[in-house]
Amino acid sequence: MLMERVDIIGGGIAGLALAGRLDPGRFDVTVYEQRPELPAVGTTLAMWPAAQRALAELGILGAVRSRGSIIKAGALRSPSGDPMLSMEGEGLVGVSRPELLRLLDSAVPDTVSRVAGRVDRLPSDAWLTVGADGVKSIVRRDFWGERSAARPTPFLAVRGVIPGTPSAEDVGEYWGRGEIFGLAPAGDGTNWYASYRSALGPDGVDVAEALELTRTRYAKYSPAVRSVLSTAAPGNSLAQRIWTTPPLRRYAQGNVVLLGDAAHAMTPNLGRGACEALIDAVNLGKLLNEQPLKEALAAYNRERVLRTQLLRLASSLMGGVALAQGAQPWRDALVKQIGKRSKRTASRSVT
Template sequence: MAMEKVDIIGGGIAGLALAGRLDPGRFDVTVYEQRTELPSVGTTLAMWPEAQQALAELGILGAVRSRGAIIKAGALRRPSGEALLSMEGEGLVGVSRPELLRLLDTAVPATVRRVVQRVDRLPGHSGLSVGADGVNSIVRRDFWGRRSTARPTPFLAVRGVVPGIPSPQDVGEYWGRGQIFGLAPAGGGTNWYASFRSDLGPDKVDVAEALEVTRDRYANHAPAVKELLALASPETSLAQRIWTTPALGRYARRNVVLVGDAAHAMTPNLGRGACEALIDAVTLGGLLNELPTEEALAAFGRKRVMRTQLLRLASSLMGSVALAQGAQPWRDALLKQVGKSVARTRERTGTSK
C-alpha cells in the first residue's frame, strides 16, 4: 500500500508531537522548520494532566517528569508579596520549553525527513499539509485569509530562568496595576515571567532593553521580585510581544489543517497554550492513524475547536482581570475575600496544608 504524504510546517511543540504520533508504517512525513537547531533558552511550561497523558502516548512522560519540577502550590499576591488567594497545583509538572522540545525530538521516528527552511508557500501535492507554524502562521494566512492574521496585544512578555530555588513563601503571581510578575521552581532554578503594557516591538524586541524596562517597572515590588530581576541576564531571558489569533470556526480546509498556536494562539494567563498544542497534535495523530483522512479531520474539529476556542476566550478574560488598571482595588478586595472563603472550606474539609 502506498504511503500517505504528510507535510508538517513548523518543528515546534505541536509539529514534533504530531511527527512523533503518526504511524511511520502508514505516513511519509516531512517536517519543515526554519531554525537550524533547538532553542537553548526558554521559560518553564506547566503540564496539566491531559497534556501529561499526551506525553505518555508519545512515550516521554517519564523523561519529562524526571527533568522537570513538580508544581505544588503558590498564591496570587499583591506587589508587596501579601497573599490574596492561595492556589494548589497538585498534579502539575513544570518543564522548560527547550527541554520539552528536546524530548519531543527524541520521539520522532528516524523515517521522518527534516527540512531546514522557511516555508512561504505550501508544497504542491495531494497529501495532507499541517500548519504547526505558530501564531503568525503562513498556512493560516494562505488558507483562512487576511482576516485570520494574528493581532498584537498591548502587552510585552519578558521571562527567563535564574539559579536558585525560590522560597515557597515567594512562589506565585504578583498582580499589580496593569502588570503581572510570576515566579516558580524550575528544575534546579527559578522560572520567572513578567507582563505589562509596553511600546517595545512589536516584532523584534531587544532583550537587554526589555530587562531594564522590567526592572524599572517592578522596582517597588517585593524583595524576592527585585532580587530575582537583579540576577536575570539577556543570555537567559526572552522578550516578545504577546500576539493572539482571531476566532476560527474550523481548523481544517480541504487537505490542510491547523494545530497549536496556528489554530488558537492565546494569552499566557491560563498557562494552557503549550498543553493544548500537545493535545491537538496527539489527538490529530491518533485519529489519522485510525481513520481515513477526511473522517479524521472532521473528528479532530469536533474534539478540539470548541474546547480550544473557549480556552482562548477564557485566557483573554483572565488577562483582562490580571492586568486591570483602574479596577485594581476592587479586584484585589474580591480576590482576598475569595481566598478567605477557600481557606475556610479547606479547614472544614480537612484539606488545609
C-alpha cells in the first residue's frame, strides 16, 4: 500500500497530538522540531472537558489525570486578596506543560520519523504539510503571507511553578490596575503567573530581570503573592512577551493546514489555547483517517475556524477587562456586584 507523506512542522502539543492520531498504516509521518529535547520547565495547563475527550482518543487521559490535579474552585480577588467573585472549576484537570508533552510524545507511534533542528525552508513534495509551529509559524508566513504575521501585545507574561501547595484561601486570580496575578495548585506545587504592560522584549526576555520587575510591581499585593514571588527563581520560571495572530478565514488551503497557535494564537485569559490545539489535532487526524484530503480539510475548516476565532476574540476581550487601567474601579465594582448576586441566587436555590 502506498503511504501518504505528512510533514508536521512543530513538535509541541498540536504536532505531537496529530502524529499520535494519524493512522500509522496509511501515513508516512515526519515531525520537525527545532527544540532538541522536551522542556523541563513549564506552567500548569487547565484541560477542559472537550480537551479531555481529545486526550482520551489519544489513549492518555488516565495518565494525565493521575499525574495532574483536579481544579475545583478559586476566586477573582483584589490585590489584597479579598474575594470579589467565586469561580467554580468542576470538571477541569490541571497538568504541567512538560508532563503533557511527555505523555503526548509517548502516544506517537514508533513509525513516525523525527527531525531535530530549525526549519527555515519547508520540505517539498509532501502529500500534506502541517503548520503546528506556534504563533510565529513559518508555515503561516509562507502560505498565508506577511499580513498573517504574529503581532506582539503590550503585555509580558511571567510564570512558573514553585514547591508547596497554596492555601485554598489564596487560590485564584488577583486583578490590579493594569495587571493580574494568578495562583493555583499544581500537583505538589504552586502554579503562578503574572501579566502586565512592559517594555521588555519582545524577544529574548531575561527571566531574572523580569522576575525582579514583577516583584517590584506586586510588592503591595497580598502576603501570598509576595511569598510566591520571593520563592520564584529563574530556574523554575519563564518570561515572554504575549503574541497573538490576526484573524484567519481558513486554516487549510491546497495541501497545507494550520493547527493550534499557528492558526489561532490567543491571549491566555480564557486558558483555552492548549485545549483548542489538542482538539484541532485530534479532529484533523480523525478526518484525515476517514476521508480524502480535500474533503477532510474542508470539514476541518468548517469545524474549527469559527469556534476558535470566537474564542480568540473572547480571550482578547477578557484580557482587556482583566488588565484595565483607567476603568479599574468600575470593573471591580461590577465584578463585586456579580459576586453578590451569585451568592444570593445560590442561597435561594438552597433554601
